[in-house]
Structures are given as C-alpha cells and as structure tokens.
Amino acid sequence: xxxxxxxxxxxxxxxxxxxxxxxxxxxxxxxxxxxxxxxxxxxxxxxxxxxxxxxxxxxxxxxxxxxxxxxxxxxxxxxxxxxxxxxxxxxxxxxxxxxxxxxxxxxxxxxxxxxxxxxxxxxxxxxxxxxxxxxxxxxxxxxxxxxxxxxxxxxxxxxxxxxxxxxxxxxxxxxxxxxxxxxxxxxxxxxxxxxxxxxxxxxxxxxxxxxxxxxxxxxxxxxxxxxxxxxxxxxxxxxxxxxxxxxxxxxxxxxxxxxxxxxxxxxxxxxxxxxxxxxx
Amino acid sequence: xxxxxxxxxxxxxxxxxxxxxxxxxxxxxxxxxxxxxxxxxxxxxxxxxxxxxxxxxxxxxxxxxxxxxxxxxxxxxxxxxxxxxxxxxxxxxxxxxxxxxxxxxxxxxxxxxxxxxxxxxxxxxxxxxxxxxxxxxxxxxxxxxxxxxxxxxxxxxxxxxxxxxxxxxxxxxxxxxxxxxxxxxxxx
Ligand code: SF4
Ligand code: SF4
Numbered sequence: 001x002x003x004x005x006x007x008x009x010x011x012x013x014x015x016x017x018x019x020x021x022x023x024x025x026x027x028x029x030x031x032x033x034x035x036x037x038x039x040x041x042x043x044x045x046x047x048x049x050x051x052x053x054x055x056x057x058x059x060x061x062x063x064x065x066x067x068x069x070x071x072x073x074x075x076x077x078x079x080x081x082x083x084x085x086x087x088x089x090x091x092x093x094x095x096x097x098x099x100x101x102x103x104x105x106x107x108x109x110x111x112x113x114x115x116x117x118x119x120x121x122x123x124x125x126x127x128x129x130x131x132x133x134x135x136x137x138x139x140x141x142x143x144x145x146x147x148x149x150x151x152x153x154x155x156x157x158x159x160x161x162x163x164x165x166x167x168x169x170x171x172x173x174x175x176x177x178x179x180x181x182x183x184x185x186x187x188x189x190x191x192x193x194x195x196x197x198x199x200x201x202x203x204x205x206x207x208x209x210x211x212x213x214x215x216x217x218x219x220x221x222x223x224x225x226x227x228x229x230x231x232x233x234x235x236x237x238x239x240x241x242x243x244x245x246x247x248x249x250x251x252x253x254x255x256x257x258x259x260x261x262x263x264x265x266x267x268x269x270x271x272x273x274x275x276x277x278x279x280x
Numbered sequence: 281x282x283x284x285x286x287x288x289x290x291x292x293x294x295x296x297x298x299x300x301x302x303x304x305x306x307x308x309x310x311x312x313x314x315x316x317x318x319x320x321x322x323x324x325x326x327x328x329x330x331x332x333x334x335x336x337x338x339x340x341x342x343x344x345x346x347x348x349x350x351x352x353x354x355x356x357x358x359x360x361x362x363x364x365x366x367x368x369x370x371x372x373x374x375x376x377x378x379x380x381x382x383x384x385x386x387x388x389x390x391x392x393x394x395x396x397x398x399x400x401x402x403x404x405x406x407x408x409x410x411x412x413x414x415x416x417x418x419x420x421x422x423x424x425x426x427x428x429x430x431x432x433x434x435x436x437x438x439x440x441x442x443x444x445x446x447x448x449x450x451x452x453x454x455x456x457x458x459x460x461x462x463x464x465x466x467x468x
Binding site for chain 1: 355359393403441
C-alpha cells in the first residue's frame with residue numbers, strides 16, 4: 001500500500017536511523033512512502049506547554065499539506081509524540097467546527113486550509129494491520145530464530161487513543177517479531193513509561209524508570225522500540241549493556257537487508273549481539 | 281512565602297485565572313480514590329501526589345499548587361487518564377497547570393520557561409527543530425555554565441554518530457513567522 005509519510009524533526013536528527021530504516025523497510029516490502037512536501041514541526045512537547053492555540057495550528061498545517069496532495073492516502077507517523085499531536089489535532093478539528101474555522105484563518109497565511117479528513121496512523125498500526133506480518137514471515141525465512149526480543153511500546157502510540165492494541169497490555173508487536181523466527185519475551189514492562197521528556201530535564205527520573213524496565217529484560221537479547229524518545233531514554237540510561245533497536249531496523253535485518261542500509265551504525269547502544277546473528 | 285506572590289500574579293491575569301477555573305471544573309467529580317497516584321510512574325519523584333494535586337486545585341489552594349513541581353514531572357503517559365474511575369482528563373489537566381505556571385512566569389520554572397522559549401523560537405525561525413542551535417540558544421539564555429556541562433557527554437556521543445548538525449544560524453524574518461503572528465492576533 002501507499003502512504004503519506006511524516007518523519008518529524010527527531011528523525012532528521014537524533015533518530016536518523018529510524019527514518020533510514022523505515023524508508024528502507026517499506027521499499028523492501030514494496031509499499032510506497034511519499035514524504036509530505038514542506039512539512040514542519042508538529043509542536044513537540046513545547047507548544048502544548050506554552051501555547052495551546054499554536055499546539056493545534058502547528059499540526060494542522062501538516063494535516064492541511066497532506067490533504068493538499070489530494071491522494072486520499074493515510075498519513076504514516078513513526079514518532080509516537082508526533083503521532084499523538086497530529087492525531088489529537090485531527091480529532092479536535094474534526095469535532096469542533098469553531099476551532100477549525102479559527103485555525104483556517106491562520107493557515108490562510110500560508111495559502112492552506114484544513115478539513116481534518118485525513119487519517120493519521122502510527123507506524124506500528126500500519127505494520128501490524130496492513131499485511132506486513134505475512135510478508136515478513138514469507139521473506140525472513142526465520143532468520144532471527146534463537147533470539148528473544150522484548151517488545152517496548154511506550155505510551156503515546158497506545159494511549160489515550162485506543163486504535164490498534166490494548167492500551168495497557170499491548171500484543172500487536174508479538175506477531176511481527178514471531179514472523180522473523182524470534183521469540184517474544186513475556187514481560188509486563190512494554191507499556192510502562194520511560195520518563196519521556198521528563199528524563200531530559202530530570203535525569204534521575206530517566207535513570208530509575210529505565211532501570212526498572214531494562215531489569216525485566218535481562219533474559220532478552222534485545223529491546224525493540226517504536227518511538228525516538230523511548231529509544232533515546234532506553235539507550236542513554238543503561239546500567240548494563242542492552243541492545244536497543246528500532247522495530248524497522250529489526251524487521252529489515254530479518255529480511256536479510258544489509259545493516260548499513262538500516263542505519264545500524266548509528267544506534268547509541270551496542271547492538272552487535274543482534275547484528276552477529278544475521279551476519280556472523 | 282509564595283502565597284501573596286502567586287495570588288497577586290494570578291489576580292493580574294484574568295485569562296490564567298479563567299484557565300485554572302477550567303481545570304477545577306475538569307476534575308470536579310474527583311472522589312479522591314488515589315488510582316491516579318498509584319498508577320503514576322513518576323509519583324515517587326513528585327513532592328505532591330496527583331491525587332493531592334487535584335485536592336489542592338479543588339480547594340483553591342493555588343499557593344500549594346504552584347509551589348509544587350508535580351505537574352512539571354508529568355510525562356504525559358496517559359495511564360491516570362485511562363484508569364481514573366471518573367473518566368477525568370487528568371493528563372490534559374496537568375498540561376494546563378504547566379501552561380498556567382509558565383504564563384505566570386514564576387522564578388521557580390525559569391529554566392523550563394527558557395527551554396520551551398528556545399524551542400518555540402527555533403520552530404518559528406526554521407519550521408523544523410534544529411537541535412544543535414536550539415541547545416546553543418538555550419545555554420546562552422540560562423547563562424549557567426553547569427547546564428551545558430551536564431549535556432556535554434550526550435552531545436559528544438551524538439556528534440560521534442553524526443547526529444548533530446551544526447547549521448549556520450540564518451537570520452531574517454523566520455520561516456513560520458507569519459503563521460505565528462497571525463495565531464497571536466487570533467488568540468486575542
Ligand atoms: S483517579 Fe480520578 S477520581 Fe481517583 S483520585 Fe485520581 S482524579 Fe480523583
Ligand atoms: S499522565 Fe502524568 S500524572 Fe498521569 S500517570 Fe502519567 S505521568 Fe503521572
């Protein structure tokens with residue numbers, strides 16, 4: 001299938017390997033991603049803290065650009081924080097005509113208009129519900145057999161909008177991981193918060209929360225993530241070395257794609273234990 | 281100590297007073313069951329648990345509310361919102377308390393205020409966040425050498441992975457300036 005693609009700012013900087021591996025994986029699966037032309041920041045955490053109106057206007061601009069492509073395609077978002085901002089703006093604008101009119105007066109400045117008809121979807125939603133599981137199973141030839149993987153979902157792809165998984169006991173990644181031949185670690189930390197942006201301002205929070213999560217992953221060979229903020233925290237606050245990879249990196253490796261094509265040299269954690277399985 | 285200070289500042293800002301009243305309304309049916317506190321991953325780091333925060337809001341203890349760091353420690357994980365038996369929009373309410381606190385320009389939140397300001401200025405200027413320049417501007421604004429030091433280790437790691445890209449600052453009106461200005465007019 002084809003999708004409109006909203007990478008977001010992190011994927012141009014600290015999460016570059018997430019962007020590289022997403023694009024490479026979708027190409028390998030023969031799905032087409034079209035980057036939303038001229039996209040801008042969704043407001044991240046900052047806008048909602050200091051300027052509620054801009055926290056709608058900024059994502060709305062991107063929704064308007066997506067609608068302007070006139071493709072009717074879903075918008076695929078790999079970053080959970082961007083996903084929530086775009087999704088929330090989409091829902092609020094859809095339900096509130098007065099707000100939409102007000103936002104459109106601002107967007108006029110950019111020659112844009114939003115009607116909030118576009119569908120916003122997280123990467124994990126797309127990978128688990130649009131047929132990727134079967135294709136990975138066909139192409140992977142159980143390449144990841146012998147590995148035990150801890151699926152880490154974080155928060156904002158699951159909550160508050162319950163779209164494709166249980167918000168507290170998520171399972172959607174299991175089928176994807178098994179399709180590679182790997183086993184899924186049975187744990188209950190997959191939906192427990194890593195501290196998100198509070199870990200940036202208060203490192204002791206990150207240390208303790210991430211410590212609790214990684215302690216439960218001791219028997220896993222690697223943790224797999226679907227959010228740049230989670231990835232950053234899980235890699236940054238390690239007390240013992242645990243490989244942490246983005247889901248599309250892991251899936252790409254399972255398909256036999258070269259590590260460099262998936263940005264595997266850019267992770268901050270030591271991911272050699274995973275790489276050695278696929279290219280001994 | 282802060283009591284008159286905070287009350288006075290609030291009294292001078294009818295918009296923020298109204299916003300605080302809205303938060304109070306949002307949590308009006310709280311039954312003080314403590315599910316939110318028990319669910320919060322950051323409760324252990326907070327000086328006041330979420331349940332007590334809602335109590336303080338409901339009893340108009342603005343001095344207690346804004347002497348606390350609790351809402352600043354909310355990571356927006358949405359677990360309390362999901363589990364609250366009264367279905368209250370607690371994560372959103374925490375975010376609104378942040379907005380009011382920043383609006384009041386309290387000294388206690390000066391660093392966060394400067395950080396978010398640097399962030400918003402970066403978006404206004406470039407449309408997208410350029411992490412390196414944003415941090416540089418933030419460090420300049422806080423004028424405290426200990427702050428950049430605590431980020432140096434991380435910066436070096438990211439640099440080694442080619443993830444930080446020093447851009448030359450671009451001057452001029454700013455890529456999203458017209459949008460930001462129009463939004464400002466609209467808000468009035
Ligand atoms: S969970 Fe809801 S009802 Fe219970 S204390 Fe918290 S806010 Fe009040
Ligand atoms: S949303 Fe905020 S207050 Fe609620 S449980 Fe999560 S961190 Fe705690």
